[in-house]
Amino acid sequence: MTATGTSEGVQRMLADMREGVLQGRVPARIFNDQEIFDLERDKLFSTAWCFLAHESEIPKNGDYVVRYIANNSIIVVRDEHGNINANLNMCRHRGNMMCKSEMGNASHFRCSYHGWVYKNSGELIGVPYFKEGYEGQLDKKQWGMIKIRIDTYAGLIFGTLDPQAPSLDEYLGGFQFYLDIYLRQGAGGSEVHGPPDHWVAETDWKICAENFSGDGYHTPVAHQFGFHLGYFPSSGATHSEGWAVHIPDKGHGIGLGHTPGMPPFFGYPDELVEQMRGSLSAEQIEVFSKTRTAVGSVFPNLSFLIQPFSLVPGEPGVRFCTMRLWHPIGPGRMEMWSWCLVPKDASDEYKEAAYKAYTLTFGQAGTFEQDDFENWTRVTKAAGATAVRDVDFPYVMGLERPRLADFPGPGYAVSPYVTDTNFRNLWSTWLDYLTREA
Amino acid sequence: MDEDSSEHGTAEQWPAGGALLDEVPRDGGVEGPIVIANEFADVVVTRVHTRNGVRLDIWSPRRGTRVQLDAVELDCLSYQEPETFTEMLERKPGG
Numbered sequence A: 001m002t003a004t005g006t007s008e009g010v011q012r013m014l015a016d017m018r019e020g021v022l023q024g025r026v027p028a029r030i031f032n033d034q035e036i037f038d039l040e041r042d043k044l045f046s047t048a049w050c051f052l053a054h055e056s057e058i059p060k061n062g063d064y065v066v067r068y069i070a071n072n073s074i075i076v077v078r079d080e081h082g083n084i085n086a087n088l089n090m091c092r093h094r095g096n097m098m099c100k101s102e103m104g105n106a107s108h109f110r111c112s113y114h115g116w117v118y119k120n121s122g123e124l125i126g127v128p129y130f131k132e133g134y135e136g137q138l139d140k141k142q143w144g145m146i147k148i149r150i151d152t153y154a155g156l157i158f159g160t161l162d163p164q165a166p167s168l169d170e171y172l173g174g175f176q177f178y179l180d181i182y183l184r185q186g187a188g189g190s191e192v193h194g195p196p197d198h199w200v201a202e203t204d205w206k207i208c209a210e211n212f213s214g215d216g217y218h219t220p221v222a223h224q225f226g227f228h229l230g231y232f233p234s235s236g237a238t239h240s241e242g243w244a245v246h247i248p249d250k251g252h253g254i255g256l257g258h259t260p261g262m263p264p265f266f267g268y269p270d271e272l273v274e275q276m277r278g279s280l281s282a283e284q285i286e287v288f289s290k291t292r293t294a295v296g297s298v299f300p301n302l303s304f305l306i307q308p309f310s311l312v313p314g315e316p317g318v319r320f321c322t323m324r325l326w327h328p329i330g331p332g333r334m335e336m337w338s339w340c341l342v343p344k345d346a347s348d349e350y351k352e353a354a355y356k357a358y359t360l361t362f363g364q365a366g367t368f369e370q371d372d373f374e375n376w377t378r379v380t381k382a383a384g385a386t387a388v389r390d391v392d393f394p395y396v397m398g399l400e401r402p403r404l405a406d407f408p409g410p411g412y413a414v415s416p417y418v419t420d421t422n423f424r425n426l427w428s429t430w431l432d433y434l435t436r437e438a
Numbered sequence B: 001m002d003e004d005s006s007e008h009g010t011a012e013q014w015p016a017g018g019a020l021l022d023e024v025p026r027d028g029g030v031e032g033p034i035v036i037a038n039e040f041a042d043v044v045v046t047r048v049h050t051r052n053g054v055r056l057d058i059w060s061p062r063r064g065t066r067v068q069l070d071a072v073e074l075d076c077l078s079y080q081e082p083e084t085f086t087e088m089l090e091r092k093p094g095g
Helices: A008-023 A036-046 A128-135 A168-172 A176-183 A203-212 A226-230 A270-279 A283-287 A347-360 A367-383 A423-435 B019-023 B072-078 B080-092
Strands: A025-027 A050-054 A064-069 A072-078 A084-088 A104-106 A109-110 A117-119 A124-126 A149-153 A156-160 A188-191 A197-201 A242-246 A252-256 A293-298 A302-309 A318-330 A331-342 A392-394 A412-414 B033-039 B044-051 B055-058 B065-069
Touching: A008 A025, A008 A036, A008 A283, A036 A318, A036 A423, A050 A064, A050 A072, A072 A156, A084 A149, A084 A156, A109 A124, A109 B080, A124 B080, A149 A168, A149 A176, A168 A176, A176 A283, A176 A293, A176 A302, A188 B019, A197 A283, A197 A367, A203 A318, A203 A331, A203 A367, A203 A423, A226 A367, A242 A423, A252 A423, A270 A283, A302 A347, A318 A347, A331 A347, A412 A423, B065 B072
Parallel strands: none
Antiparallel strands: A025 A392, A050 A156, A064 A072, A064 A104, A072 A084, A109 A117, A117 A124, A149 A156, A188 A331, A197 A331, A242 A252, A242 A412, A252 A293, A293 A302, A302 A318, A318 A331, B033 B044, B044 B055, B055 B065
């Protein structure tokens, strides 16, 4: 059932978890454990579609960024003909890393070890001492960089290590409807505003992915300053209102917080709202116009949040959007990428205001970010403690809650916003991957 | 492929360290030098006036090579396919 080398204890825990999740129980141990980390690397991240980059990070020919799937370093580059390519960041000669910079622009990559040169699309073209040394025995066509399968949705570039994986479209399974609130802000869509914030955190990636699958529950407590000081247009009295939606068996989930009496599309500039009325479907407009906060995760580890936030307490909020990648680098340890997404067609003034609101809240110095990571790091530490190894956490909120029959969007929707419904689907899907036959 | 410096331009063409920038005329509205660099190479580009015209000087300090291109050569570069540069690197990948 699980990989060779997985202990009986972990195999039993995962077997018990199958029924446990349905009953609302998740073992703490999964949030900080070497064997779980190894299984995730080998069975989850080796087959899922994983986020690599936003197309607007590589707008010009030769632009590249270096990203990861599990422990694989990957160059994502726009080649000299404008096509997007992803290749392992490794010279085929002796395995040296090709790009040491996180981002740059190059028509060709040249290895710093023996000098093999590749087109930025990955073909090997230059070999020092080719005639004198190899004497016709090296077929350059066979020794290009190793290609990674990629596909895109609305500017997002995903990659998978599994040649047999279903299409990205099938993988997203209808979640595109909700992703559009982040990716189609206005007629021209969304773009990144500057490079991402990037740092290491002593936190398990899954805690973050779960939180961003719609944890509205923590907001009035962990981020109470936002409520009390007038930064955040919600109140404890009504904060539970809204919807939680997930795509069954796919793991994707979103929380849609609603504030009673808030004007439709509050926090967006008027001209952007007009554009969205033309570029979004009637069903999307019905859902998004009522949404104060949209906090969602694409399984496994890409998340988004959009919400209004006041730059000065008490003033009307500015709507900002963050996209974040929780990249595991060890049990209870991750690398964090956080981007600010802005509507491409918005005014520079609005983009700057949205970026300020993003920076005030997210990124390594952001108030919300610090609130969250303080908690998440302690959760991670607890999950790795010996006395916690056999402890379960309760995931029973909304266990009996009926599915909304008339919700305009796809997926399994419930109300109110505050519920564990999305998380149970997340953990069931995670379990599907970890217990799948190789 | 070819590591012989004589094929890249002879040492005699090179001013002593640091002297090259002094050679570049600074009057007449010359802008530069401009450094074009990525993690694989770095070059210094300047506009160089001759008695009767102007050339673009491309200097690779790390490699110790230099070329001065006139308008016809630069014009020619402007309509090359990317593959042309790939072929140049194929012939002399450098190191």
